[in-house]
Amino acid sequence: MNSGLTYGNDAAKRILIADDHEIVRSGLRAIVEARPNWTVCGEATNGEQALALALKTPPDIVIVDYSMPLMNGLEVCRRLNSANLNTQVLILTMHESEELLSEVIMAGVRGFLFKSDARKHLTSAIEALLEGRPYFTSALLEKLLHNYQSNKQNRSDELLTSREESVVQLIAEGHTNRSISGILKLSVKTVETHRSAAMRKLGMSSTAQLVRYAIRKKLVAP
Structure with a gap:
């Protein structure tokens, strides 16, 4: 020593x-x-x-x-x-x-x-x-990175604003952009912006995916 x-x-x-x-x-x-x-x-x-x-x-x-x-x-x-x-x-x-x-x-x-x-x-x-x-x-x-990426993906819905979540819910209920604009007192263009932002954050590309997401998150009844 x-x-x-x-x-x-x-x-x-x-x-x-x-x-x-x-x-x-x-x-x-x-x-x-x-x-x-x-x-x-x-x-x-x-x-x-x-x-x-x-x-x-x-x-x-x-x-x-x-x-x-x-x-x-x-x-x-x-x-x-x-x-x-x-x-x-x-x-x-x-x-x-x-x-x-x-x-x-x-x-x-x-x-x-x-x-x-x-x-x-x-x-x-x-x-x-x-x-x-x-x-x-x-x-x-590598495990820490993998867990972080997995958790981030699993919690991606938490990134949605309350307004974006409301838009997703109404889309899942079958409302059109114009109908949603009347319900939320927003312009159609703003509704479209919230819709696009939600789809981008959730990594989705179709209305059907948004509907499945809303059902999974219990925003609407199946």
Whole structure:
């Protein structure tokens, strides 16, 4: 391990490594200690030990395997967050699943990396966390983007103004643009503008689609 700790902005950064496989800890230690201002302040072979060491002398970074005996890495992260320590957690895993990625997001994890990416990305991940920036494996970022796009599409109707929704409802009820203009006290041109805006926002191109949308959203009875 590195020695000769300094203080101030150049103070050595203390990093705790937790993994139940010695060969993995050895590899992580080698990467960490390649940096002169980083030091491995301890190693743990299970989640409870990792938590105890981190609570006793809080490190700057805890690198913890998700699949740890006694207490998994996600629970270690939750416990450290609840302790309000100035410690960042980087979770490593060799598994990819929808459930795991969702758990990571919900737990507020700010650092997440696949073990297969560790040799290439571990240093960058640690640097990001030390600077207060999150660092996620590309697969997690892709999931976040996919979820955002899906949620945006699913909630596209929320982008409609109340006036646009009223126009859609009346269209679904069989009213013409002129009839709608009389009901809403708008010009025919304004009705057409609201109709076009609603169709554009909903990604629709026909009156039949608007009718199906209105039925689905219970704006009109089927």
